[in-house]
Every structure is written in C-alpha cells, then in structure tokens.
Amino acid sequence: MKLGILVNEGPYQHQASDTAYLFCKAAIARGHEVSRVFFYHDGVNNSTRLTEPPQDDRNVVQRWSRLAEEHGVDLVVCVAAALRRGIKDEVLAPGFRISGLGQLVEAGIEADRLVTFGD
Amino acid sequence: MSDHKKFMFVNRKAPHGTIYALESLEVVLITAAFDQDVSLVFVDDGVYQLKRGMQTKGIETKNFSPTYRALDGYDVEKLYVERESLEARGLAEGDLLVDVEVLGRDELSALMEQQDVVLSF
Numbered sequence: 425m426k427l428g429i430l431v432n433e434g435p436y437q438h439q440a441s442d443t444a445y446l447f448c449k450a451a452i453a454r455g456h457e458v459s460r461v462f463f464y465h466d467g468v469n470n471s472t473r474l475t476e477p478p479q480d481d482r483n484v485v486q487r488w489s490r491l492a493e494e495h496g497v498d499l500v501v502c503v504a505a506a507l508r509r510g511i512k513d514e515v516l517a518p519g520f521r522i523s524g525l526g527q528l529v530e531a532g533i534e535a536d537r538l539v540t541f542g543d
Numbered sequence: 544m545s546d547h548k549k550f551m552f553v554n555r556k557a558p559h560g561t562i563y564a565l566e567s568l569e570v571v572l573i574t575a576a577f578d579q580d581v582s583l584v585f586v587d588d589g590v591y592q593l594k595r596g597m598q599t600k601g602i603e604t605k606n607f608s609p610t611y612r613a614l615d616g617y618d619v620e621k622l623y624v625e626r627e628s629l630e631a632r633g634l635a636e637g638d639l640l641v642d643v644e645v646l647g648r649d650e651l652s653a654l655m656e657q658q659d660v661v662l663s664f
Contacts, residue, residue, distance in 0.1 A: 525573040
C-alpha cells in the first residue's frame with residue numbers, strides 16, 4: 425500500500441512525531457511504501473538541524489533524515505507554517521525540503537491512505 | 544487511482560488559543576484549488592469557529608472568521624455541523640455566520656464513511 429503521512433506536532437513536546445516515525449518504520453518493514461511525510465502546524469519544527477537533544481535521548485530530527493536517506497521518503501515542510509515559526513532553507517536537516525500545501529493535497533490524492541498524526 | 548477524491552476536513556478546536564483552525568482553513572482553500580470534492584465538518588469546540596460576531600482585537604489575534612463566508616467563492620459549499628456539539632454548548636444554527644447543514648452524530652459518521660481522505664484538525 426502507498427501511504428502518505430501528515431505530522432502536525434513538534435518533536436519532544438508531543439508524541440505525534442515519535443508515533444508517526446515508528447509507524448513509517450513498521451509500514452516500510454512490512455513492505456508498504458511511504459511516499460511522503462508532510463510536516464504542518466508545529467510539525468515543521470521536526471525539520472531543523474539546529475536541534476540538539478541531550479545525548480541520552482533519541483534524536484527525532486536525525487531519525488527523520490535517516491528515514492529519507494535509507495528509504496527515499498520525501499520529507500516536505502509547509503512553507504507558510506515554517507515561515508511563521510522561523511524555519512527556513514538554511515536550517516533544514518538533510519532530506520527535508522520546504523514546499524507548499526499543494527504537496528499535502530497531492531499526497532492525499534496519490535496515496536492509498538493519508539494518515540494523520542496530531543493532537 | 545483517481546485524481547478526484549472526496550476530502551473531508553474535521554474541525555474540532557476552538558478558533559483561538561491554538562493555530563489549528565486558521566491553518567486548517569489554509570489547507571481547505573488549497574484543496575479546493577486542486578479541484579477536489581471538499582467538505583467541512585465542525586464538531587466539539589470546532590463549532591465555535593463559525594460563531595457569529597467574533598471580535599479578536601482584545602487578544603491581538605487575526606480575526607479570520609470572514610474567510611468562512613468566502614468559502615462558497617471557492618466552491619466549498621458543504622459545511623456540516625454536529626447537532627450534539629452545538630447543543631452541548633448552548634448554540635443554535637442561528638448563532639452561526641454561514642449556512643450549514645446540521646447533522647446528528649450518526650449521520651456524520653455515515654458521511655465520513657463515504658470519504659477518501661479525512662483530515663482532522
């Protein structure tokens with residue numbers, strides 16, 4: 425099955441990003457395709473490479489980057505939501521790109537299922 | 544795969560206090576621009592998004608409620624409000640700033656069943 429993912433919450437503050445990541449990993453392991461993860465609302469905060477969590481904690485941002493690198497998942501950050509929150513191209517972690525909401529709608533159209541993680 | 548799908552936006556939060564309602568409205572407009580079948584549902588505190596006479600000057604926040612009135616200009620005409628949510632908050636259809644269809648919880652769930660994509664904010 426082809427899956428699109430929507431992440432609506434920031435890292436560490438809320439479980440949505442963790443659950444979305446674990447869901448993606450499990451889906452890929454079961455042979456499904458995760459074509460795109462779209463980050464919206466505070467979810468855009470998952471994309472900044474300036475994040476430096478304590479060493480004994482998971483690195484949410486790097487985890488997403490690795491997923492993109494290893495499985496070709498397209499990580500798209502909403503431009504309007506990003507600009508509101510100070511996320512710009514120069515702070516993006518590897519694998520992320522900034523684009524418009526049309527990318528979310530497109531994921532909804534092209535995927536078999538669009539799965540939302542949020543509050 | 545069809546390139547025309549039924550998108551339903553489920554609005555559950557009060558209009559202010561969090562940014563969900565405002566940013567949800569932005570997705571609705573883009574989805575309509577993609578020529579999709581768009582419907583909006585207002586449940587729980589989301590019914591307050593349509594409350595008539597909103598004034599946001601005191602909280603120094605943008606009043607985006609006129610956007611709901613502009614939706615029909617984007618061919619977004621299917622607005623549904625859950626009856627139970629209205630009643631629980633002492634609201635009636637006449638308190639709302641746009642024309643909506645008020646449906647019971649069971650009718651809404653049947654409507655959700657027919658959608659291709661349900662986005663909940």
